Amino acid sequence: MNGLMMNTSLTVTSIMQHAERVNGGGEIVSVTKDNPRHRYTYREAFARVRQLANAMAGWNLQRGDRIATLAWNDYRHFETYYAASCSGYVCHTINPRLFPEQLVYIINHAEDQYVFFDPDFMPLVAAIADQCPGVKGWVALTNAEHMPTGEVDNLLCYEDVLAGQGSAYDWPELDENEACALCYTSGTTGNPKGVLYSHRSTLLHAYASMMPDALGLSRKDVVLPIVPMFHVNAWGIPYTCPMAGAKMVFPGAKVGDGATLAALINEEGVTQSAGVPTVWLALLAYLKKSGETVASLQQIVVGGAACPLSIMEDFEKYGVESRVGWGMTEMSPLGSINASTDSRDQYSEKAFAKLRLKAGRPVFGVEMKIVDEQGEELPWDGVAYGSLMVRGPWICSSYYKLEGSSAHSDGWFETGDVATIDPDGYMAITDRTKDVIKSGGEWISSIEVENVATDHPKVAEAAVIGHYHPKWSERPLLIVVKAPGGEDLTEAEILAWFDGKIAKWWTPDAVQFVDSLPHGATGKIQKVELRKQFEDYQFPEG
Amino acid sequence: MNGLMMNTSLTVTSIMQHAERVNGGGEIVSVTKDNPRHRYTYREAFARVRQLANAMAGWNLQRGDRIATLAWNDYRHFETYYAASCSGYVCHTINPRLFPEQLVYIINHAEDQYVFFDPDFMPLVAAIADQCPGVKGWVALTNAEHMPTGEVDNLLCYEDVLAGQGSAYDWPELDENEACALCYTSGTTGNPKGVLYSHRSTLLHAYASMMPDALGLSRKDVVLPIVPMFHVNAWGIPYTCPMAGAKMVFPGAKVGDGATLAALINEEGVTQSAGVPTVWLALLAYLKKSGETVASLQQIVVGGAACPLSIMEDFEKYGVESRVGWGMTEMSPLGSINASTDSRDQYSEKAFAKLRLKAGRPVFGVEMKIVDEQGEELPWDGVAYGSLMVRGPWICSSYYKLEGSSAHSDGWFETGDVATIDPDGYMAITDRTKDVIKSGGEWISSIEVENVATDHPKVAEAAVIGHYHPKWSERPLLIVVKAPGGEDLTEAEILAWFDGKIAKWWTPDAVQFVDSLPHGATGKIQKVELRKQFEDYQFPEG
């Protein structure tokens, strides 16, 4: 017997309509190339979204067609999100930091019909447009005055596209299972793979991340999404902010610029922000240098990669709580979040430091388990580690145009991460399956080793890889980029630093200093590259 | 084109499974007749839920069958919720304060197979059991030692039912649209009508009420649901607490007892609570008398009926923020909530007092509109008032076994409430459609008039009804119960009190003093009764 409840569809359209009616006065502030501080309201934003939808309606598109973006976080990108998804098309966000070959591959693989791009990327577009014959229009996200020039057919100006379009539009009724967005994985471990989100999954993910122990946005918040909108929809913030009626502050291209970030935080009264560890390092470095503070900022979410303890400790000095989040493109992205700061008083200083580094507890809606090599489930004892499997309504069931994914078994998705889970449900990523270091049959967590190394004041960046060893089959090799001012760092000094911080046998056998590490499009260290680079290295005899 | 996301069902089972794995150590404390302070963990609770499910599996029930409860808020009631719903049956919560005829009507109308009842209600059960021939078993929620005696066939003891049952159980895979719970409306304006919730609607309602601007529970919260579990599932708290991992404190039969409530709050560290205005009056009266405080309590939600300003002001003195919520049985129940205290500094003292009395802003997921008598939509200007219509995934589409409800038109549900909505989305209930007072063609809000009257220190309770007037067709008649110590209150004194507080022409034409007002099963004033009572009254000439 079914319940007798309305079968209203869970759609992104409903977020837009709620925000316009109930949070119409909420503000959106953006840094763009043509305006250092553009500001308007949700009401104005969604009127323009309807103008864009009217323009798109004239483009002869089919329901489900892909409309791509290659853009920074700003209001025009936000408008494109809603116009595309709510019209029944798929908003395909592309990472502009990918190599041109990858961009071409992704645009053609997704069969993008239109590409909306930031004028910054005009040279990139000019370089690839010829190789993307399916694209019917390249729309520069700017006004006529600031149009970039480039040898591209079908070049359009965003503000011209909107001009003259009416701001009334009859949104189609959408089924909640229809696709609304598409994002390719970062390509850290292989080729980027497309994840096709539905309206339903996007909405449920937004609800879940609104919980107080997750992101927990309220109408009084002012949110600065530093995480790019091309990186798993900026972790859902373009959906949760309108839902809550929170003010949004878009940093545009200035995501790595500590001075601009500090100015945005202080001038706009930002209370919450989200980004990968690297941007926080940039902001902290600027604050230290300038002596400025970030008084309004209450909480940041740090995700996408393991967060060094020093970031959390430094932010604490500024009165900011950090929450580590773990997620994947395949998970929309939120999987777990660490809100342990809320119960800090229940732990010793040392236990708390250990706890807060973990990837956190599964968000309600995400089921987790860890399994051994035979697929047997492992206990949640905080010690046993195994392949992390997940299941839930905002987790992909297969990749776009790659049916029959090997990452799925029995309804579970294999994350490719290795983790422990403790009895309280705190999950800790110890490695990627592909990066695991196996020394004499025992696993070493490269993430834990890297965390300790990175906390050394003379270390800017560090990576550990498993490297061939005649006796142990593999031993950890530490690769370090020295911090400015830390040029005198020696191998002995850094190896001594590990004493008492990790198990003796986890300590790397040797250290190699380099000028820089290879990074992928989302800034993650590419260990495949690194392993290639040190292929011929040999551990000193000893 | 559909998204490529897992199609995991949204079920109450998933809440249970999440809570057990991730929040297993969370505490549930209950006041019961056989134990003044029973305590155990979610882990222990759900092991017992599986024992109960095993017992139910032997009862020869069909999927979708109704299992009723007639019980206070305690752990055994909580266990029954989950065992019934997750087994694929429907948990039908019944209000024990209904008249016996109504109970019989509801049990037979719902075709309840088993009824789980609190030993307190043994006399009631003994009085009605004969008239409910379909009930196969009456289960007293207690242990053998405390079994009540009564002339009832098929009397069972809860702990005996569980005893010997295994705590392993293979939960069925449920479709999210299957029914999980049933609750009849309060019967304030007519006969109680059954609302049949689905797993999906219950889960979505829980997600929505977890938002920080709604109830916003976190793992560190300790929640005291004073609102009964037979009153629209205690506003969802038995679902949201396990979701969040919050500690739950169940007051048992002691819902109207200020001393017990204060003790529970202080001894268990309660941070959040929820209930109708009457219980808050009881708690406040106790605090005033005893001089005790409620230091841990941070926030209460007041709903089910309009909340007098004095309750909010009094709680503020104890450091407690109040949020007014509006809802209906038909809405699971949450429709809107007033979190205006968060932005208090943006208003003058006077504007803020007005604002916080409103029913609040629609929760994301609930769409609202107000329409005039012709069904034309009215503006959100805070002035125009009309019939309030709602739509959303946790709103009923029709009543149980009453297909073709006249309360639905064009996909919207007509709430039977009259409201204004301001440009910020703050909705204010001015009346029930059936209680509207129409004076010379203009509407008077009985709720606003009652709010002012109730704030008079010598008034315990007040109601306003429209009464026949030869010139204006209807004029407001105020009916007052004097507060203890306020026996000298006169008509002139109370009428003067309205001066400057509401429009002159809204002031009642006359006052009648009574010893008590007629209340329904949820404690609401029954205006139908009241109008009958004063049918023959005549306004004085003048």
Ligand SMILES: Nc1ncnc2c1ncn2[C@@H]1O[C@H](COP(=O)(O)OP(=O)(O)OP(=O)(O)O)[C@@H](O)[C@H]1O
């Ligand atoms: N808090 C965290 N701690 C450690 N690792 C994290 C954290 N958050 C995310 N990650 C890592 O990032 C991965 C998800 O990243 P993303 O979806 O952007 O693509 P990718 O896995 O880097 O690229 P690809 O799948 O194409 O190789 C996770 O599987 C995990 O390895």
Ligand SMILES: Nc1ncnc2c1ncn2[C@@H]1O[C@H](COP(=O)(O)OP(=O)(O)OP(=O)(O)O)[C@@H](O)[C@H]1O
């Ligand atoms: N915050 C509030 N302010 C004013 N009225 C409220 C508030 N919350 C709830 N109500 C009233 O309670 C009603 C919902 O109550 P409920 O579903 O318990 O049954 P009922 O309407 O009292 O009974 P019945 O529908 O059987 O006549 C709303 O329609 C509204 O009139």
Ligand SMILES: [Mg+2]
């Ligand atoms: Mg990956």
Ligand SMILES: [Mg+2]
């Ligand atoms: Mg009603």
